Amino acid sequence: MPDERTTGREGVGAAVLAAGFGERLRECGRPKPLARVAGLTLLERTVRTLRAGGLEGEIVVVVGHRGEEVAGHCKARGLPVRVVENPDYPRGNGTSVLAAMRFLPERFVVAMVDHIHTPESVRRLLRCEGDFVAAVDTRPVYADPGEATRVRLEGGRVVEFGKNLPRYDGLDAGLFLCSRPALERLREASGGERLSWNDLKRAWLASGGEVVACDLAGAPWTDVDTPQDLRLSEEMVLGWAASGNDGPVSRHINRRISRRITRRLLDTPLSPDQVSLLSFALAALGAGLLAAGRLRLGGALVQLASIVDGCDGELARARLESSPRGAVFDATLDRWADALIISGLALGAGTRLAAAAGYPALAGALLVSYTRARWEAALGRMPSRFTGLGATRDVRLAVLALGGLLGAPGAALLATGALGNAEALRRLLALKRGRS
Amino acid sequence: MPDERTTGREGVGAAVLAAGFGERLRECGRPKPLARVAGLTLLERTVRTLRAGGLEGEIVVVVGHRGEEVAGHCKARGLPVRVVENPDYPRGNGTSVLAAMRFLPERFVVAMVDHIHTPESVRRLLRCEGDFVAAVDTRPVYADPGEATRVRLEGGRVVEFGKNLPRYDGLDAGLFLCSRPALERLREASGGERLSWNDLKRAWLASGGEVVACDLAGAPWTDVDTPQDLRLSEEMVLGWAASGNDGPVSRHINRRISRRITRRLLDTPLSPDQVSLLSFALAALGAGLLAAGRLRLGGALVQLASIVDGCDGELARARLESSPRGAVFDATLDRWADALIISGLALGAGTRLAAAAGYPALAGALLVSYTRARWEAALGRMPSRFTGLGATRDVRLAVLALGGLLGAPGAALLATGALGNAEALRRLLALKRGRS
Structure with missing residues (x-):
C-alpha cells in the first residue's frame, strides 16, 4: 500500500474524528456528524471552521458508525476532504487518529466533529509550536465541566488529562496540533482492547512527551452530545456571529x-x-x-x-x-x-x-x-x-x-x-x- | 583598527561615491554633491532615493574633494549616513568603493552621487540576485549616450563596459548591487596608478565574474555633470513627480x-x-x-x-x-x-x-x-x-x-x-x- 506521506511544505492538515456512535443524539434520526447547528451540519461546520482558521493542508474525515451516510454527505455537499473508513471505530476514537495518520502531512490538527469552535481558535492553535499542542480553556463559558475532559497545567504544559480529575486548571477543548513523526511512536500503545484519544494522550505523557497548552481563555466553544446541546450551541454560534x-x-x-x-x-x-x-x-x-x-x-x-x-x-x-x-x-x-x-x-x-x-x-x-x-x-x-x-x-x-x-x-x-x-x-x- | 563587518541580516547597505572633483560644475561655487536639483542637494537626493527604494542597511558616503564641506552638509541636514574619508580619491572612484567596503554589510549598493534615479529603480535593483548586478538601460530617455558608459549584453549579462564601445546594447545607469566577499577579491587589482570603478568592473569580468544586468528599460534617470544637466534633471524629476x-x-x-x-x-x-x-x-x-x-x-x-x-x-x-x-x-x-x-x-x-x-x-x-x-x-x-x-x-x-x-x-x-x-x-x- 502506498504511503502517502507528505512534506511540511504542504501545510498543516487535519484529522476530523467522525466515526463514533453518538448515542445521545440517536433520537434525531441522523448520524451525529450530520446533526445541524445554525444552518450547517456538524461536519460541514468543522471543515469550514478549519479552513476559515487558515488550515491549508488536507482534511481527513474518519468515518465509522453509519459511515456510508457520512461519506455520502461529504460527496453530496462537495466538501473538500478525504474520507477514510475506520472499521476499528468501536474500539475507541484513538483508532481513528491512527487510521488518519498515514494520509496526513507532517503537522496536523486533530478535531472532534462534535466540538464547535471559531476560526479564531483554530488560528490561535496554528500559531503554537510543539510536537503536541492541546487547546485548553481556563475560563470555560459554554462547555460543561461535568462532561468535558479536564486538564491540569504546569508552566504552560498539560500534565494530566482526565474526566474526573478533582483538581483541575481548565478543560480540554478537543482541538490539537500534532507532529506526525512524534505520534507514530504511539502506535505500539495501540494493542489494547479499548483505545481512546485520551488513552493516546496519556501514553504520550507517559513516554515523556510534552503537551503544550494553547489557552483559548473564554473563546466560544462547546461540545454537542444531546438534543439540548444542539439548541444551546446554536445560541452560542448566533451570539458569536x-x-x-x-x-x-x-x-x-x-x-x-x-x-x-x-x-x-x-x-x-x-x-x-x-x-x-x-x-x-x-x-x-x-x-x-x-x-x-x-x-x-x-x-x-x-x-x-x-x-x-x-x-x-x-x-x-x-x-x-x-x-x-x-x-x-x-x-x-x-x-x-x-x-x-x-x-x-x-x-x-x-x-x-x-x-x-x-x-x-x-x-x-x-x-x-x-x-x-x-x-x-x-x-x-x-x-x-x-x-x-x-x-x-x-x-x-x-x-x-x-x-x-x-x-x-x-x-x-x-x-x-x-x-x-x-x-x-x-x-x-x-x-x-x-x-x- | 576594528573591522565593522556585519552579517546579511542587517539588510543591504550602500556606498555613495561623493569624492570626485566635479570639474564642470565648479562654476556653481559648491562641491558637486551639494548642487541642488528640485529642492534637494544631489547627496540628499541620493540618500532619500535609496531609503525610499527600500534600502535598510547602513549608507556610507565616501568623501574626498572638499570633503569637509560635504561632511558638514551631512551633519547639518541630519542625514542618516556614515561619512568615510578617502584620501586616495585623486586616483579614481574605484578607491572610494574599496574605502567604503569595510563599513558595509554583506550586500551593498554602489551609487554615484551625481546620478539621479527613482525609488522604483532602486527597488528593482534590490530584487535582483547575483554577486555583481549592474543597472543598465536599454532604452535611455534622459541620459546622454555620448557621455555615459556603454554596455554590451549577452543573455542577461553585461559582457563589456566602456565609454567608447562602437556597438552597445544599453547604458550603464551608475547603480550596482554587489556582494562584499566577492568584491574583496578585487583589492589585489588596486595597485595601479589610476583605479576607477570602471577598472574594478573590468577586473571583475576578467577574473571570470558574472555581471547580472538589471534593465531599467526607460525609467527616468540621468547623470549630472554640467549646469545645463542640473536644469534638465530638474525637468526630469518634475515630470516624474x-x-x-x-x-x-x-x-x-x-x-x-x-x-x-x-x-x-x-x-x-x-x-x-x-x-x-x-x-x-x-x-x-x-x-x-x-x-x-x-x-x-x-x-x-x-x-x-x-x-x-x-x-x-x-x-x-x-x-x-x-x-x-x-x-x-x-x-x-x-x-x-x-x-x-x-x-x-x-x-x-x-x-x-x-x-x-x-x-x-x-x-x-x-x-x-x-x-x-x-x-x-x-x-x-x-x-x-x-x-x-x-x-x-x-x-x-x-x-x-x-x-x-x-x-x-x-x-x-x-x-x-x-x-x-x-x-x-x-x-x-x-x-x-x-x-x-
Whole structure:
C-alpha cells in the first residue's frame, strides 16, 4: 500500500474524528456528524471552521458508525476532504487518529466533529509550536465541566488529562496540533482492547512527551452530545456571529432583533449578499417614503433597515461564509442607502432648513466611512479610539429615523452632520499630528 | 583598527561615491554633491532615493574633494549616513568603493552621487540576485549616450563596459548591487596608478565574474555633470513627480500648470501637507462664493483649487517625502472640499433643480472615492479598468467649475451625479459577480 506521506511544505492538515456512535443524539434520526447547528451540519461546520482558521493542508474525515451516510454527505455537499473508513471505530476514537495518520502531512490538527469552535481558535492553535499542542480553556463559558475532559497545567504544559480529575486548571477543548513523526511512536500503545484519544494522550505523557497548552481563555466553544446541546450551541454560534464593532444602538436594540431574524434565515437558501440587498431595498423604500413626505412611516422603515443590516454579517459568520468581497459589497450598499435616506429626509421635509441641512449630514455620514476605509487601505487598522457616537451607522440611522418618527427632520439632519463631521475632523487632526 | 563587518541580516547597505572633483560644475561655487536639483542637494537626493527604494542597511558616503564641506552638509541636514574619508580619491572612484567596503554589510549598493534615479529603480535593483548586478538601460530617455558608459549584453549579462564601445546594447545607469566577499577579491587589482570603478568592473569580468544586468528599460534617470544637466534633471524629476493616475483634465491641462507652481515651491519651506491645506482653502473659498451666488468667480476658484491639488503630491514626490499618512491627509481634505463645492453650487444656484440635484452629485462623488478606498482596504489594488470619466476628481471639479462659469449649475450637478453613481454602480456589480 502506498504511503502517502507528505512534506511540511504542504501545510498543516487535519484529522476530523467522525466515526463514533453518538448515542445521545440517536433520537434525531441522523448520524451525529450530520446533526445541524445554525444552518450547517456538524461536519460541514468543522471543515469550514478549519479552513476559515487558515488550515491549508488536507482534511481527513474518519468515518465509522453509519459511515456510508457520512461519506455520502461529504460527496453530496462537495466538501473538500478525504474520507477514510475506520472499521476499528468501536474500539475507541484513538483508532481513528491512527487510521488518519498515514494520509496526513507532517503537522496536523486533530478535531472532534462534535466540538464547535471559531476560526479564531483554530488560528490561535496554528500559531503554537510543539510536537503536541492541546487547546485548553481556563475560563470555560459554554462547555460543561461535568462532561468535558479536564486538564491540569504546569508552566504552560498539560500534565494530566482526565474526566474526573478533582483538581483541575481548565478543560480540554478537543482541538490539537500534532507532529506526525512524534505520534507514530504511539502506535505500539495501540494493542489494547479499548483505545481512546485520551488513552493516546496519556501514553504520550507517559513516554515523556510534552503537551503544550494553547489557552483559548473564554473563546466560544462547546461540545454537542444531546438534543439540548444542539439548541444551546446554536445560541452560542448566533451570539458569536452577532458580535462586532457595534455602536450603542446596535448593541442594546438592533442585535436583539436581528439575531432572531438571522436564526430564521439560517436554514433558508438566502445568501448574505441577498440579505444585504434586502436591507438596501428597505432603506430605499424608507427614503422614498421620506421624500414623499411620509416621514413617520419612512422613519420606521429606516430603523427596520438598520436592524436587517445586521443580519447579513450574522448569517455569513454563523455559516462561516464571511468574505472580504461580501463585506465590501455590503459596505458599498450601506453608503448608498445612507445617501438615499439623508436625501429623502432633506427633500421630503419641505423646509428650507432641512433642504440645506442635508448637505452637511450627507458629507459627514460618508466622510466617517471614507476616512476609515482610506486610513485602513494605507495605514492598516484604525485605532479603536476612533469610534465616537458619530462613527457608527446604527447611531446615524437611529437619529435619522427619529427625525422622521418625531417630525423633526431638520434637527435630525443637523445632528447627523455634527456627529459625522466632528468624528471625521478628529481623524484628520490625528493624521496631521502623525500620531496614528 | 576594528573591522565593522556585519552579517546579511542587517539588510543591504550602500556606498555613495561623493569624492570626485566635479570639474564642470565648479562654476556653481559648491562641491558637486551639494548642487541642488528640485529642492534637494544631489547627496540628499541620493540618500532619500535609496531609503525610499527600500534600502535598510547602513549608507556610507565616501568623501574626498572638499570633503569637509560635504561632511558638514551631512551633519547639518541630519542625514542618516556614515561619512568615510578617502584620501586616495585623486586616483579614481574605484578607491572610494574599496574605502567604503569595510563599513558595509554583506550586500551593498554602489551609487554615484551625481546620478539621479527613482525609488522604483532602486527597488528593482534590490530584487535582483547575483554577486555583481549592474543597472543598465536599454532604452535611455534622459541620459546622454555620448557621455555615459556603454554596455554590451549577452543573455542577461553585461559582457563589456566602456565609454567608447562602437556597438552597445544599453547604458550603464551608475547603480550596482554587489556582494562584499566577492568584491574583496578585487583589492589585489588596486595597485595601479589610476583605479576607477570602471577598472574594478573590468577586473571583475576578467577574473571570470558574472555581471547580472538589471534593465531599467526607460525609467527616468540621468547623470549630472554640467549646469545645463542640473536644469534638465530638474525637468526630469518634475515630470516624474507629476505622473500619476490622472484623468484627462489633469493630464492635458492641470498638470502643465501645477508643475510650474510646484517648481516655485520646491525651494520654499512649504510642506506637502501645507499645500494640501492651501488647495482646500481655495476650494472652500470657491464653495463660499458659489453658495453666495457668485457662480462665475466661485467656478474659477474651484478649477484653481483642482490645479493646486496636484502640487502637494508633486512636491512630495520631487522631494522624496511621499508618505502614506500624507496621502490619506490629502485625500480626506479632498473629499471635504468636494462636499463643500457641491453643497455651495447646489444651494447658491437658487433653483429647486440645483438644490435637489446636489444630493445625487454629492453621493456619487463621495461613493466613487469610498468604493475605491474600501475595495483597496479589503481586496488590494483596484484593477485599472475602474477609471471611467466618473472616477477621477479632475473631471468632477472641471464639470462643477464649468457649471459655475457657464451659469448652468443644475446641469453640472446632474452630470456629476450621473458620472459618479454610474462608476460606483459598475464597481458594485463587479463585486457582485465576484470577478474582482
